[in-house]
Structures are given as structure tokens and as C-alpha cells.
Amino acid sequence: MSANALYNDLSGYYDLMCVDIDYQAQSHCIRRLHQIFGNGGNTHLDLACGTGPHVRHFIDYGFQSCGLDINQPMLDIAAERCPEAEFIRQDMSSFAVAKPLDLITCFLYSIHYNGGLDKLQQCISHVHQALNPGGVFCFNVVAKDKINNALFVKHSTKHADDLFSFRSSWFYSGTGDMQSLKLSIEKSNASETQIWHDEHPMVAFCFADLIALLQPYFEVHMFEHDYDKIMPWDQQSGNAIVACVKI
Numbered sequence: 001m002s003a004n005a006l007y008n009d010l011s012g013y014y015d016l017m018c019v020d021i022d023y024q025a026q027s028h029c030i031r032r033l034h035q036i037f038g039n040g041g042n043t044h045l046d047l048a049c050g051t052g053p054h055v056r057h058f059i060d061y062g063f064q065s066c067g068l069d070i071n072q073p074m075l076d077i078a079a080e081r082c083p084e085a086e087f088i089r090q091d092m093s094s095f096a097v098a099k100p101l102d103l104i105t106c107f108l109y110s111i112h113y114n115g116g117l118d119k120l121q122q123c124i125s126h127v128h129q130a131l132n133p134g135g136v137f138c139f140n141v142v143a144k145d146k147i148n149n150a151l152f153v154k155h156s157t158k159h160a161d162d163l164f165s166f167r168s169s170w171f172y173s174g175t176g177d178m179q180s181l182k183l184s185i186e187k188s189n190a191s192e193t194q195i196w197h198d199e200h201p202m203v204a205f206c207f208a209d210l211i212a213l214l215q216p217y218f219e220v221h222m223f224e225h226d227y228d229k230i231m232p233w234d235q236q237s238g239n240a241i242v243a244c245v246k247i
């Protein structure tokens, strides 16, 4: 099994893993930030769109939305969910779009999938190029200096005759610019139990480093990681929502 099975061989289980995620609240919050900071336009690209749940919400809000992801099995599911949308298979650190956009999003910490600070810098530069004047880039992040390796999230759900248990956690060694996302998936039924372990390398940064990378391109606004209330980041929390306005 590859280290990245969830987005390939196991992509059919991805939405089960995410059943507890409030995609509507996330999409609504970012739509509000776009209303506050944006240029009034309605073209949208979701980076690392996965199976397309946010693209679905943005289309339903009246956006012309499209999605980008590096793994075709995820895009195939997204295309079924959003037949109106275009989905492109590209790496977010080096993507190009046919026409500039008004809003670019990247949800569920997926910006950390840029494989190092140099790739993250390239991604930021490509986002800047892909935005219209006054366009907005929104994403969420975790600060490497606030990661607690002992914490994890676990949940179970039934699907047909199978019981699934999903577990995810961050791991940061304490030094360097890489962290990992550890995932395990357990599927059991009356006759067997299967377990898969994924470990995804991701870029690690503290928020000061991130802001320094963004500021040459964007006016940067940081918010508490709460999709129900828009509140300024308290300078302490290890998770944040970032809204960047193209300058």
C-alpha cells in the first residue's frame, strides 16, 4: 500500500472519513470573508479540492467554481458531485489557469501538502498570478510550534455491512520545515478486518514564517479557526483561517 493510499486506492472511503466535517459552515465562512474583502466577482478555484464538497457549496451560492487536485481518483468523485464544474489535475505549487479568478480557496489544511517551504512559496506566487485585481486567497493552517504529537481525532461510521474507524494526527519532530499527517483506516465486517496506515509529508511553518512569505503578494488577515464566528486571530492559537487580498 502506498503512503498516500487515501487519495488513490481508498478514495472511495474519503467522504466517509469526512462525514463529521461541516463543509457548509466552512464554505459559508469563506464566502463571508470574500464578501468582506473581495472584489465582488464570482469566479472561484478550490485548490486540493478532493472530492469537491466545497466546490458544490460555492456553485450553489452562485459562484462559477472549478477544482484542482493532484490525484485523479479524487477528481473523478468531484466531477460526479459537481457535473457543472471543470476539474483539473495539477500540482498546486505549479498550476496555471486559463482565466484569472476572484477567489481561490484551499481547505482542510491542504496548503500544507506543498512539499517544502520552496514549494509553498511557489504556490503563493502562482495563486497571486491566478487572481484578478483585488482577488482573495483563503485557507486554513496549523503552526508547527503548536503541534501536540499526542493529540489525535478518531471517529467511526457504519456503511453497508462495514464498520469504519478513522484516526488522524499531526506529527512534528520539533525541528525543520516538514511535518506529517498520520492517518489510519480500519474497515471491519463479520468476516474480516482490514487496516491501512498512511503518512503524508507536509510543509511545516510557524505563522511568522507564513506571513513573511505572503506579505510581498498580499494584504494578510488572520482569523481564529472558527467557521461559525469571524474573529481576529488571538496571536496564540495554533490553528488559523487566513484571508489574503491581492496587492
Ligand SMILES: C[S@@+](CC[C@H](N)C(=O)[O-])C[C@H]1O[C@@H](n2cnc3c(N)ncnc32)[C@H](O)[C@@H]1O
Pocket (backbone or CB within 6 Å): 007, 018, 047, 048, 049, 050, 051, 052, 053, 068, 069, 070, 071, 074, 090, 091, 092, 093, 106, 107, 108, 110, 113, 114
Ligand atoms: C485532506 S484532502 C482535502 C480535500 C478537500 N479540500 C476537503 O476539504 O475535503 C487533501 C487533498 O489534497 C490533494 N493534494 C495533495 N497534494 C497536492 C498537490 N501538491 N497539489 C494539489 N492537490 C494536492 C489530495 O489529493 C487530496 O485530495
